Amino acid sequence: MAAKIIWSEIDEAPALATYAFLPIVRAFTKGCDIEVETRDISLSGRVLTLFPERLTEAQRVADHLAELGELVKNPEANVIKLPNISASIPQLQACIKELQQQGYDIPSYPEEAENDEDRKLQERFSKVLGSAVNPVLREGNSDRRAAASVKKFAQKNPHKMMQPWPPAGESKCRVAFMDGGDFYESEKSVTMDGADTVKIQFVDEGGHAKVLKELKLLAGEVFDSSTMNVRKLRDFYTATAAEAKEKGVLLSLHLKATMMKISDPILFGHCVSVYFKDALEKHAATLKEIGASPNYGMGDILSKLDKLPAEKKAEIEADINKCYESGPALAIVDSRKNITNLHVPNDVIVDASMPNVVRDGGKMWNLQDQLQDTIAMVPDRCYATMYAEIIDNARANGQFDPSTMGSVSNVGLMAQKAEEYGSHDKTFEAPSNGTFQVVNSAGQVLMEQKVEKGDVYRSCQTKDIAIKDWVRLAVERCRESGEPVVFWLDEKRGHDAQIIAKVNKYLPDYDTAGLEIKVMAPREAMTFSLERIRKGLNTISATGNVLRDYLTDLFPILELGTSARMLSIVPLLAGGGLFETGAGGSAPKHVQQFLKEGHTRWDSLGEYCALVPSLELVAKNFNNNKAKVLAETLDTAIGTYLENQKLPSRKVNELDNRGSTFYLTLYWAQALAAQSQDQDLKARFTPIAKEMTDNADKIDAELIAAQGRPIDIGGYFRPDRVKTEKEMRPSATLNAIIDNM
Numbered sequence: 001m002a003a004k005i006i007w008s009e010i011d012e013a014p015a016l017a018t019y020a021f022l023p024i025v026r027a028f029t030k031g032c033d034i035e036v037e038t039r040d041i042s043l044s045g046r047v048l049t050l051f052p053e054r055l056t057e058a059q060r061v062a063d064h065l066a067e068l069g070e071l072v073k074n075p076e077a078n079v080i081k082l083p084n085i086s087a088s089i090p091q092l093q094a095c096i097k098e099l100q101q102q103g104y105d106i107p108s109y110p111e112e113a114e115n116d117e118d119r120k121l122q123e124r125f126s127k128v129l130g131s132a133v134n135p136v137l138r139e140g141n142s143d144r145r146a147a148a149s150v151k152k153f154a155q156k157n158p159h160k161m162m163q164p165w166p167p168a169g170e171s172k173c174r175v176a177f178m179d180g181g182d183f184y185e186s187e188k189s190v191t192m193d194g195a196d197t198v199k200i201q202f203v204d205e206g207g208h209a210k211v212l213k214e215l216k217l218l219a220g221e222v223f224d225s226s227t228m229n230v231r232k233l234r235d236f237y238t239a240t241a242a243e244a245k246e247k248g249v250l251l252s253l254h255l256k257a258t259m260m261k262i263s264d265p266i267l268f269g270h271c272v273s274v275y276f277k278d279a280l281e282k283h284a285a286t287l288k289e290i291g292a293s294p295n296y297g298m299g300d301i302l303s304k305l306d307k308l309p310a311e312k313k314a315e316i317e318a319d320i321n322k323c324y325e326s327g328p329a330l331a332i333v334d335s336r337k338n339i340t341n342l343h344v345p346n347d348v349i350v351d352a353s354m355p356n357v358v359r360d361g362g363k364m365w366n367l368q369d370q371l372q373d374t375i376a377m378v379p380d381r382c383y384a385t386m387y388a389e390i391i392d393n394a395r396a397n398g399q400f401d402p403s404t405m406g407s408v409s410n411v412g413l414m415a416q417k418a419e420e421y422g423s424h425d426k427t428f429e430a431p432s433n434g435t436f437q438v439v440n441s442a443g444q445v446l447m448e449q450k451v452e453k454g455d456v457y458r459s460c461q462t463k464d465i466a467i468k469d470w471v472r473l474a475v476e477r478c479r480e481s482g483e484p485v486v487f488w489l490d491e492k493r494g495h496d497a498q499i500i501a502k503v504n505k506y507l508p509d510y511d512t513a514g515l516e517i518k519v520m521a522p523r524e525a526m527t528f529s530l531e532r533i534r535k536g537l538n539t540i541s542a543t544g545n546v547l548r549d550y551l552t553d554l555f556p557i558l559e560l561g562t563s564a565r566m567l568s569i570v571p572l573l574a575g576g577g578l579f580e581t582g583a584g585g586s587a588p589k590h591v592q593q594f595l596k597e598g599h600t601r602w603d604s605l606g607e608y609c610a611l612v613p614s615l616e617l618v619a620k621n622f623n624n625n626k627a628k629v630l631a632e633t634l635d636t637a638i639g640t641y642l643e644n645q646k647l648p649s650r651k652v653n654e655l656d657n658r659g660s661t662f663y664l665t666l667y668w669a670q671a672l673a674a675q676s677q678d679q680d681l682k683a684r685f686t687p688i689a690k691e692m693t694d695n696a697d698k699i700d701a702e703l704i705a706a707q708g709r710p711i712d713i714g715g716y717f718r719p720d721r722v723k724t725e726k727e728m729r730p731s732a733t734l735n736a737i738i739d740n741m
């Protein structure tokens with residue numbers, strides 16, 4: 001039986017890169033009993049699956065995400081998962097607009113639900129909002145690290161993006177966080193003795209209870225409840241803004257509005273409404289009329305002003321501008337377009353933005369296009385303190401050195417929508433003052449949270465089987481690497497205290513003799529890891545789902561220049577494998593550059609690296625020796641690719657993604673020709689390697705010649721396949737070799 005590898009079709013830069021690399025993967029695996037199939041999980045594809053009844057037969061798209069969601073629960077799953085857009089509302093609207101222009105009869109997103117029909121539509125769209133793909137596919141925990149060859153390469157060829165930190169103690173950068181009223185302080189957590197159905201209800205001050213959610217919990221499952229007091233949150237924003245103004249530094253806000261799609265847009269909106277308080281309060285009635293909400297960012301408010309008569313618009317704009325003058329300078333995303341940190345909720349995503357603050361010497365960009373010290377607001381203490389620690393460490397000891405620094409790899413607890421990243425359907429904004437309660441089937445109140453109107457309530461679930469597997473994986477990595485493993489858990493946090501008990505319960509199930517295994521609160525774990533990093537020593541972090549996300553961008557960006565170079569393996573609980581490519585996102589800026597000047601700076605190393613364990617899984621599960629040889633030679637090719645420095649350049653008319661992929665292909669063919677484990681493959685690839693080697697200069701030149709002009713691919717969210725393929729495969733010489741294989 002042929003093995004099947006599923007390659008996910010996604011968005012933006014990695015989607016472009018797929019056009020160049022996938023035909024090569026298909027050609028190389030031909031005749032090896034491996035089928036490579038694609039499934040469309042792009043944002044546009046997911047939007048189209050929502051409205052089959054409004055589309056023609058030819059326009060309809062099958063629900064590939066649902067299909068893959070089932071597949072990952074089966075042992076034969078072998079999925080290569082590239083990063084996709086986790087859409088904010090402005091991104092979703094832009095995607096819908098494009099689809100409408102392309103002739104798809106998709107309804108617009110109703111921002112304000114005025115009737116039941118709107119509410120139904122909103123609910124339908126909510127399936128594709130925010131991080132809607134990863135939680136469905138991640139039926140396993142995560143093992144993210146740099147492959148040994150990649151780390152070695154990074155130390156030998158340190159990336160040049162690190163900016164020095166000012167002399168010890170001189171930087172005014174700091175991480176600001178709340179000192180009370182946050183999720184950290186309020187969190188309560190229970191472990192279920194047995195399976196039960198619980199409900200989350202809200203009881204108002206008059207004693208009226210309303211059930212918001214009913215859930216079936218499993219025995220051993222950890223269930224949490226916590227709240228964010230928005231009055232204290234707003235006080236925190238106000239005080240921190242005043243501090244930034246007084247110190248003359250930038251103010252920045254770091255949240256994860258994509259993955260925390262319900263809570264973080266609200267937290268973001270409060271910041272917008274605090275910063276622009278004078279203008280937004282003065283014009284509250286008008287803004288409400290035109291449907292402008294701070295939760296979508298200042299960009300949305302400004303664009304909605306177009307609905308107003310010119311005079312009114314100008315008046316509100318002038319009042320908004322006064323807020324910039326009286327407030328602290330904001331961190332800027334794009335100075336040419338005056339796009340600040342508060343423009344759209346998904347522009348500054350904490351996992352990618354905070355590492356850049358460390359990398360850039362405690363600074364972010366200001367309106368004058370210069371780097372300037374920033375006060376970085378990460379409101380909730382569950383995760384802020386570890387960022388505070390790395391900032392404090394760099395302020396005191398200077399920048400990290402990628403040529404000598406040790407690594408921090410990660411074993412992340414993420415299976416089955418673990419923790420906060422699965423909490424969207426259990427997150428609520430308090431309708432009035434009152435109490436949220438978690439009540440079991442016997443009517444007993446397990447946990448309760450007193451709240452004020454507008455506070456954000458959140459419950460999280462973590463399944464026992466996921467925790468047990470995570471402990472196993474951490475022990476396994478510890479043994480295989482010989483490096484110490486630190487469980488980043490804080491006994492003072494409700495949830496973490498339950499997890500610590502589980503770690504202590506499950507560790508004795510495994511052979512831990514001679515292994516260094518520690519449990520430390522995030523701040524202390526950071527101190528411990530940084531001390532080792534500066535000595536060139538490696539450490540494994542075993543963390544929950546959020547820290548997994550944060551740390552697997554933070555350390556790779558410092559160590560390797562980008563988290564795209566990470567190996568990201570998800571051994572699925574059912575036995576299959578999900579191989580994520582890199583740990584970063586889909587880099588929208590890269591598409592813009594491609595459209596403007598025909599250069600794609602996306603680095604596909606993550607894709608190359610992910611294909612190795614995917615082929616290894618085929619080899620193991622199907623006893624397929626050819627797959628084993630393909631994996632080994634690809635691994636060798638990646639080594640050569642790094643040694644010869646064939647990574648894409650950031651500048652036009654230099655090697656880009658397409659050229660990089662060509663060189664990887666060349667080295668892979670050469671390695672297949674050079675091996676003698678499989679004579680068929682040797683015979684097949686010897687002439688191919690020769691042809692590619694002989695024509696390498698010509699191919700390289702053809703790929704460079706394709707750059708340096710604007711590109712039209714007929715769409716951003718759903719580009720035209722024929723046009724994109726033509727642009728991403730511009731070398732006739734290379735295409736002839738690949739297509740004849």
Ligand SMILES: NC(=O)C1=CN([C@@H]2O[C@H](COP(=O)(O)OP(=O)(O)OC[C@H]3O[C@@H](n4cnc5c(N)ncnc54)[C@H](OP(=O)(O)O)[C@@H]3O)[C@@H](O)[C@H]2O)C=CC1
Pocket residue numbers: 082083084085086087134258349352562563564582583584585586587588589590601602603604606
């Ligand atoms: N697994 C997933 O599905 C993930 C999806 N996302 C989604 O991706 C989008 C963008 O998120 P954002 O937080 O900006 O993160 P990105 O990781 O896309 O971007 C941060 C920066 O990292 C650099 N970078 C990332 N990947 C690569 C690569 N392969 N090659 C070269 N450089 C790279 C780029 O730097 P430079 O511009 O300097 O070249 C980029 O601007 C969002 O829609 C987000 O939801 C985000 C994280 C993971």
Ligand SMILES: O=C(O)CCC(=O)C(=O)O
Pocket residue numbers: 085086130131132134135258259351548549552583584
């Ligand atoms: O699903 C997402 O939106 C992002 C995922 C992510 O950032 C990660 O897993 O590192």
Ligand SMILES: [Mg+2]
Pocket residue numbers: 351549550552553583584
């Ligand atoms: Mg991430």
